[in-house]
Amino acid sequence: MVEQDTQQQIIDLEKWKTKFRESASSYQQAAPYPHAQFDNFLEGWAAREAMNAFPKVKDQGWIHYVHVNEKKHGLNKMDLIPGFIQEVITALNTDAFVAALSELTGIPGLKADPTLEGGGLHQSQRGGYLNIHADFTVHPHKRTWRRRVNLLVYLNEGWLPEYKGDLELWSRDMKACVQKISPVFNRCAIFNTDEDSFHGLPDPIECPEDMTRKSIALYYFTEEEKAPRARATNYRARPTDGIKALFIWLDKQAVNVYTKVKGALGINDDFVSKVLNWFSRRK
Numbered sequence: 001m002v003e004q005d006t007q008q009q010i011i012d013l014e015k016w017k018t019k020f021r022e023s024a025s026s027y028q029q030a031a032p033y034p035h036a037q038f039d040n041f042l043e044g045w046a047a048r049e050a051m052n053a054f055p056k057v058k059d060q061g062w063i064h065y066v067h068v069n070e071k072k073h074g075l076n077k078m079d080l081i082p083g084f085i086q087e088v089i090t091a092l093n094t095d096a097f098v099a100a101l102s103e104l105t106g107i108p109g110l111k112a113d114p115t116l117e118g119g120g121l122h123q124s125q126r127g128g129y130l131n132i133h134a135d136f137t138v139h140p141h142k143r144t145w146r147r148r149v150n151l152l153v154y155l156n157e158g159w160l161p162e163y164k165g166d167l168e169l170w171s172r173d174m175k176a177c178v179q180k181i182s183p184v185f186n187r188c189a190i191f192n193t194d195e196d197s198f199h200g201l202p203d204p205i206e207c208p209e210d211m212t213r214k215s216i217a218l219y220y221f222t223e224e225e226k227a228p229r230a231r232a233t234n235y236r237a238r239p240t241d242g243i244k245a246l247f248i249w250l251d252k253q254a255v256n257v258y259t260k261v262k263g264a265l266g267i268n269d270d271f272v273s274k275v276l277n278w279f280s281r282r283k
Contacts, residue, residue, distance in 0.1 A: 010046040010091045013100070020104035027190075028106050032171045032178040032198075035191035036104070039184075041153055046088065047186040051155040053082040054214050057123055068251035069131040069235045071204075074217075076120030085121065085216065092151065092218055101220060105192060107148050110220045113139065119217040122152075124165070126207050131235050131248055132170055132200040135193045135219075138230040145221040146228045151190050153216040154183040165205040165213045170198040174236050183213055193219070198236055232256040 019038065027036045042050065057073045061080035065072050078086055091097065093112035102110045113119070117139060124130075139145035152167070159165070159182065167189055169179040181189045191197065205213055235252040237245030 009043060010088055011042055011097070013094075013096055016041075016097075017100045017103075020100045024104050024106060027104050030179075032169055033192055033194060033196075034105060035169060035179070035189070037181050038188045038190070039186065041186055041188035042088065044186070047153075047155065050085050050088050050153075050216070051157060051185070051214070053084045054121065054123070054155055055082060057125065057212070062123075067254075068247050069133070069233075069255070071128045072122055072124045072130055074118070074120055074122050076116035076118070078114075078116065078120075081121060088153075088216060089116070089120075089218065092153075092216075098220065101149060101151070101190070104190065105149055107192075107222065109222050110148060111145070111223060113145075113219055113221060115141070117141065117219070119219050122215045122217045124201075124205055124213040126209055126211075127204045128213065129202055129204045130200045131202050132168065132174070132198050132238060133236060134196055134198050134234040136231065136233050137193075137195060138228055139221055142221070142223075143227040143230075144224050146224050147193050147219055148222050149190065149220040150193050151188065151218045151220070152183075154187045154189070155185060155214045155216070156183050156211075157185040159184050159207070159213075163205055163207040163211075163213075164203050165201055165207065168200060168202065170200075170236075170238075172196040172198070174198055175239065183215065195231065195234070202238060 023036055028034050030036065041047070055075065061075050061077055063074045063076065065074060075081060081089070093114065098110050098112050102108055118136070135147055135150070137147055139147065161182065166180040166182050168177045169191065170177050181187070191199065207213065232255050235248050235255070237248045241248065
């Protein structure tokens with residue numbers, strides 16, 4: 001009972017159950033694919049405490065996603081995430097909240113991922129980016145878990161338009177950016193992750209050196225009777241990317257190979273990040 005009371009203070013579950021129910025039709029019919037944004041998502045004090053607790057990028061625990069198609073950092077080990085942010089994640093992974101997400105999205109049987117595979121905390125420093133992509137389709141270590149929904153909570157107080165860093169939602173044919181969501185403080189972005197729900201922040205962010213773009217990233221799955229077709233993150237070039245498109249494609253092939261090896265050997269991104277950091281320090 002104490003745990004439930006704490007979670008009610010972090011997020012007003014009853015309010016969001018009602019709001020999600022009311023928003024279900026507009027969410028499911030949104031272009032370019034089902035999505036919505038909700039402001040003042042966490043209780044105000046909770047959002048501020050989570051922002052203040054957000055750890056700086058360090059080698060210990062942080063996974064450094066640095067290659068052609070992205071430059072960002074992630075922390076998905078629950079025991080290394082600050083205690084209060086653990087409480088926020090727990091609140092957003094409860095059965096009651098996930099059931100409300102199912103009503104919003106129209107996807108029955110959504111499941112939270114306690115391993116935070118690929119999610120957890122995301123942070124980008126000045127110059128960070130993430131090329132347009134559709135997410136991996138199957139949980140790397142749970143073959144029957146199909147990825148269905150992303151939820152992002154932004155914790156960036158004072159974020160200005162000139163810093164860039166908007167989440168871009170692109171048309172399914174990759175001809176145009178249809179929607180942009182600014183990563184402002186306490187805004188929540190939710191969207192379906194289909195095979196062609198292309199999104200990202202492809203232009204390097206231009207925030208001050210002492211500032212970062214911070215978010216809590218949670219992914220939700222459905223358990224299928226048969227293992228769905230697994231596909232790695234599908235990076236795509238924009239029409240204006242020119243010769244850069246070749247390097248985006250080549251890097252995508254490398255990511256695809258890595259994803260297959262990761263699943264076969266049962267390794268995770270943290271292991272590879274440590275190996276890359278070791279080689280970097282040896283140079």
